[in-house]
Amino acid sequence: MATNLLIVESPAKAKTINKYLGKDFEVLASYGHVRDVVPKDGSVDPDKHFEIQWQLNDKSAKHLDQIFRAAKTADNIYLATDPDREGEAISWHLSEIMGKKGLLKGRNVKRVVFTEVTKSAVLDAVANPRDISEWLVDAYKARRALDYLVGFKISPLLWRYVRGAKSAGRVQSPALRLIVEREAEIEAFVSQEYWSMEAQCRHPSQDFTARLIRLDGNKAEQFSLTDSKGAHAARDRILQAADGRLRVTDVSSKERKRRAAPPFTTSTLQQEAGRKLGFPTRKTMQVAQKLYEGIRIGEEGTVGLISYMRTDSVSLSGEALSQLRDVIARDYGIENLPDKPNFYRNKNSNAQEAHEAIRPTSALRRPEQIAQYLSDDERKLYSLVWKRAVASQMIPATMNTVSIDLTAGTEHAFRASGTTVVVAGFLNVYEEGRDARKADEDDDGRKLPALKVGDAVDLQDVVTAQHFTEPPPRFTEASLVKALEEYGIGRPSTYASIISTLLYKDYTTLVNKSFRPTDLGRVLTMFLTEYFTRYVDYNFTAGMEDELDKIAEGKAQWLDVMAGFWKEFGEKIREITLMINGREVKFPGIVELGTDPKSGKPLSARVGQYGAFAQIGTVEDEEKPKFASLRPHQSIFNITASEALELFGLPRELGVVDGQSVIAAVGPFGAYVKKGDTNASLKKEDDPYTIELDRALVLINEKEDFIRNRIIKEFDGSAIQVLNGRFGPYLSDGALNGKIPKDVDPTSVTLEQAQAWLTETGKPARRGFGRGAKKTAAKKVAKKAATKTVAAKKTAVKKAAKKTAAKKAAKKAVKKTAAKKVAKKAAKKAAE
Template identity: 55%
Template sequence: MAKNLLIVESPAKAKTIEKYLGKDHKVLASYGHVRDLLAKTGAVDPDNNFEMTYVEPDDKKKHIDAIIKEAKKADTIYLATDLDREGEAISWHVVEILKDRGLLEDKDIKRVVFSEITKKAIQEAVANPRQISDELVDAQQARRALDYLVGFNLSPLLWKKVRRGLSAGRVQSPALRLIVEREDEINAFKSREYWTIHGDLKKGGQAFEASLNQFKGKKLKKFDIGNAQKANDILKQLRQQAGSELTVTELTQKERKRKPAPPFITSTLQQEAARKLGFTARKTMQIAQQLYEGIAINGESQGLITYMRTDSLNLADDAVKEIRGVISDKYGADQIPKKPNVYKSKSKNAQEAHEAIRPVSAAFTPSDIKSALNNDQFRLYDLVWKRTLASQMIHATIGTVAADFTFGDDHNLRANGSTVLIKGFLSVYEEGLDDVKKDKENRLPKLAKGDVIKVREIIGNQHFTEPPPRYSEATLVKALEEYGIGRPSTYASIISTLLNRDYVELDKKRFIPTDVGKVVARFLEAHFDTYVDYEFTAKLEDALDAVSRGETDWKPLLKSFWEPFIERVEHKEESVSREEAQYKRELGTDPKTGKPVSVRIGKYGTFVQIGTKDDEEKPQFAGLLPGQNLDSITFEEAMELFKLPRDLGETEEGEKVSANIGRFGPYVRYGNKFVSIKDGDPYSITLDEALELIKEKKIADANKIIQQFDDGIEVLNGRYGPYVTNGKKNGKIPKDTDPKSLSHADCVEILNKAPAKKKRRRKKK
């Protein structure tokens, strides 16, 4: 019988650790959190000092039962969950469950943490346990409570004022604001023309370029040559005065050092995996988790990298010693700096006792273990291994050359070139860049002051400024980190939430806000500006980090957030109308009716509307075409939507059949009836496909009708059971009555007792 029970989060982690401990240890997985907040209003009670109501999810029952069974038999219980806030909270919840079952008497509870899953690390952790950190648990509870309070109070307000099914989150909403603001910048961008001029030069058999740097003694700025006429005037003078040859009037040679990038932390791993491997943040973390927990190598499960949720740039002394040895063996002793490279984290909350993400052993080269990994695992491990080694190598030395050609009326062409003199860390790894266009490599021939160079041609190139690029996963993660929105461990879930809620979509790996995303972001910015403010969000994150360091108490922090927040929610619920909340654009006036034309979002998507709900006549609606959106559709494009029904033909009964998009989405019309197009495009649907939909609809309608009478009274199957209707009133059929047995007189009696349908009030013009 095992005297010691050790609890981790995942079965993979349990499997790897169990082989490092003796037969006296039983290792079980909790399968993540064993308790969660009650998933309804009241789980966090601000009126009762923010008391939190936790429940044990049904899908965790068998795992909890297994832990309880083994805990009864064990003398010592080791809590070996991850070393971050979430891991600390999981351990605390396990203890609370055991406490509720009365199982802690005569039990020794020990918390153990490790940043790598190796035999040495596990045995050292077990030999040096600590207590559960109240500060880390409080910090996790505070975050969970805040996210809960925001979600369960702001989301219902969005349902009432904008559209059902929407959500808002403490960090999700500022992240959405970033994407929407970038799209607004792009839409507002006005392109500006500018020209550059360069000389196409040649020495011997080697051609190279020199850019116009100075004209008539004046250093040129980007927009100094703003149109073709000015460019042509300058080109004419330069060509005349340069002739067929130019002389090198000045030659400047320099050397600069380029330092290696630090080892990976969570955010930089996500960014670099997005740039170089095309991974999403979620995929990066999933694969990193696999590499951390253990991969079967030669029949033995082996952890390959250190813990992947970290802000620390520190590397353990033993690891640095091994890394330097591997560099010496593979690349030469001259590639190691005299002293190890040390990197300091900018994060105030980075714990230097933790480590950066590195291989557990630099001796596990990617090529040696490639056969044990799948392709994605290999590529990510290769990235971590190379970055780690490069971080401990010597700097690269870059040689730069600038050759000046001054001529005529003090004009200057300058040729710049660079070459790597000493590769250093670049022989192993080079950090990727975001949204930077690499300059065409300008290889210069060997030049000396006084050399005469042939002028092949002097050329002008027209350019136009471009709008800022949309966010990619890498640049969004970088922006979230720079603004202090969320923490690296939450970036993957933030991005997934925005995508799953259809607030944003990916096009060519760039985030584009949907119309729904724009409306939600604008509503929150207009009415909850404080809570989507970047600085406010960052300060709140800092305050939560202070809780984890034991510098701040979490309950007063929650109170200081909650009181003004709920006051704002209640005020906006009363003061903001649904029409005001639902952002719409006025496009113009319909020339036929004189009614306003607007575009807005509805339950089934974005649509154009002619008229208003207050008009005597019902407004006209038309859905947008693919590629059209709330912000960019023009009045002319909107009016064309009302001319778009596609005539497809007729049914066998002679009913005209057409297809279109309306307020409630795409549909087929037959006669005066409609059937929704669930899958497919109204602008490519065929008559046969439309007739099949109509056939299914007629069968459904036939099944809906139980009885029909000559005066229009019907007995129908409805959503909530059978009922009687005459089109004006609906009457409920008693439960013990067979609807097929009702006579006309029975139906009339039921309708006479039924309340009249409530009419929608229309304001007088």
């Protein structure tokens, strides 16, 4: 039996590390977090020193049982989860759970930390263990308590006023606010017209262009020319003054050095992978996790290819620097190697510098040499990390910028600029991507003819072009991550989950890779900024992250930080609760659009439980208000009254077939067409406002065919059916849906097999399972339910009767005993 147990969080990591350690070690995985805060109000109690109630995750039981069995026979237990706060928390939870089971008595329990999954790093970490860091654990507890209190205290208030909102979050809400405020900027933006002017110059060695820098003796700026008339008049003046030639009045040449970007942090990796590879943040982290945990590389075996990918640090270890310098000298020449290593400082004041930057575990593994062992995504990301790390230790690139000023007469001037690479340096390997190019960077790589002051060049033409100023761009995943980092919102490990949460909760959507807030997201932000201003403020959020960092560094006590937070936050919750109960809080996001011309009732738009909708009338009217869902591209914040009134054109009658009306409508689950009892959902390309009868009948016929062929097999006396579904045959009893093994013919399934498979794989059914199946199964389920109810009532009656009889017997016994005592006392007195 193994005398040493080492626990990591993922099976892939366990598999890799298992090969590095001897037979005396057993390596097991916890499969991530094993406990979390109980998801109910009161699980964090401010009145009991912020006591936290924890519960085991549903999926952790079988993995923990395996760990418990191994712990019973181990002399030493090494907790080797990830080297960050979350990893420290997992180790702490494991030690807490095992301690309560008495599994740690007489055993040596230590924390093991390594930032790369390589044999040398793992063996060194095991040889130099430490205790679990109370500071890091306290920082984790504070973060979970903060997130819990914000979520469970604000969300119930939110639900009463923002129907459809799932929850508020301490970090996600300020991130959403960034997106919402950017959208408001875009909507408020007023575009301005301006005209640019460019001279087309001819020279024997090379033609080139030059941009206008002086017009009529004044500096030419963006809005010097604002309309076509003025631009063409200026062009005519310039052409007349030039008389076919421009004179060179100044030639300047300047060399500058461009330093390589530092090696990757979590944030910069996510940004660059988004820009260069088109990876969403979550995908970047998933692929990086695989590269970190280990890939099988031929005879070398399974090895981690990059260092830990959740870090703010831009520093590299001495060993890594030495290896990178060897690779540069060998592959790119000694001339591209600086005299000493390049060192970088993090620009982010909130950075946690506990670990190294993200780098290859061995720079000797060139991307092209191991490409055959990697998936396409793994190859791309590894190549990015490798090139960035190598480039960071190379000499700067030397750029030569040449500027030539040319005049047309005495009042007008143009400038031509070109930048050429004199010494490539790090550009031989890698160049950082850009979200948007600056004007002076458009000249990169452009060469100009050799000219000197006094030379003249032929002016072929002066070209004018119309432009309009553009609003600020919407956030992409890369630029949002950059903004989150700059504002101090969240930490490296949270960026991907923040973005996923905003999308999952339908607070934002991605359109052409850019974030747009939904109406729900905007209304939520309006509510929070109105009533919980401080808690969605960027400075407050960043300040709380600083406090958590201080706890992690042992510079602050977590209970003190929590008490300071709760004092103000708890009071704010009480204040808003009283306002809500007193009906002082107004529903946010109601847009008044005017009056319905037919009824004279008010027309408005708002967000409801099933999305945005328009409304005619109010709840105070005698008649119920009319409602109509907004179309997918519409928003309550920019819809017009006429557009809103058009929405009330549904349901539309498309025609009559065999005496039944065919209509198009929109319901809680989307747009659909209907004939008789058959409803058929519209496809993405269909529009309920324009769909025609023929198309509607096609969809209805498809649905009817689907229903007719829905039931594959039924079993007498049972609610279980074998059904056809979107993804193939499956089992259902009305309450649960279960899987059928792929190699089994669905028509041959027996009742015994169906019952067993439904028990093993059954999950709650969502929205029914077909018209024919629904009616048959519903009756059986109802019958079963009725039988159970009758049986339950009989049992309850019997129990009640027994209970009553027991009570009566107990009362009699008490009375009898009391009577005996009274008689005894009386006899005693009489004797006396």
